[in-house]
Amino acid sequence: MVKALVSSVTSLVDCRTNFTNILSIYNGVDQYLIEADKQLCSSGCPCNLNSNKYSTNTTWLPYLSNWVQDPLNGKTNFTGCSEASKSIAYNAAIKIDPRLDVDQTFNAIGFSKAFAWIETTFNCTGWCSKSYVDSSGRTIPLFKYLYSDINL
Numbered sequence: 001m002v003k004a005l006v007s008s009v010t011s012l013v014d015c016r017t018n019f020t021n022i023l024s025i026y027n028g029v030d031q032y033l034i035e036a037d038k039q040l041c042s043s044g045c046p047c048n049l050n051s052n053k054y055s056t057n058t059t060w061l062p063y064l065s066n067w068v069q070d071p072l073n074g075k076t077n078f079t080g081c082s083e084a085s086k087s088i089a090y091n092a093a094i095k096i097d098p099r100l101d102v103d104q105t106f107n108a109i110g111f112s113k114a115f116a117w118i119e120t121t122f123n124c125t126g127w128c129s130k131s132y133v134d135s136s137g138r139t140i141p142l143f144k145y146l147y148s149d150i151n152l
Helices: 022-039 051-055 083-096 108-122
Strands: 131-133 139-141
Touching (some): 022 083
8 A cells, every 4th residue: 555645756666466366356446546536636526625735745736737626516535426437437447457346246335435444544545556647648646545535
């Protein structure tokens, strides 16, 4: 798991690998978190940020300009996003890595509760991946809490 405070994007190294055994579900979890990260603070799910937390960290500033923010109606976690945004994230993750839900029993509500606990208990974001490459080729670090509160 990734510490919430990322010191430098260039130093990001992750533990992601292509497991072929029972641990292969972790690759699917990574992909789901990446897709949730893409949705939270997008036009489909604007976020409500506490500007103090993010504006004081120069590592994060280049990424904030791409986030869609709405101080009145924005969401503080992915769970608050619309069902459409949640479906987009799930479907994209399954398309890339179907191991997330091989038996079609994925419980998004249970996952969100469990991952909110992981974020706050271990003070971390992500699972194994620390970053992903977006559609424009930029490396995006996973540094925001997705399930507990983006402002923690």
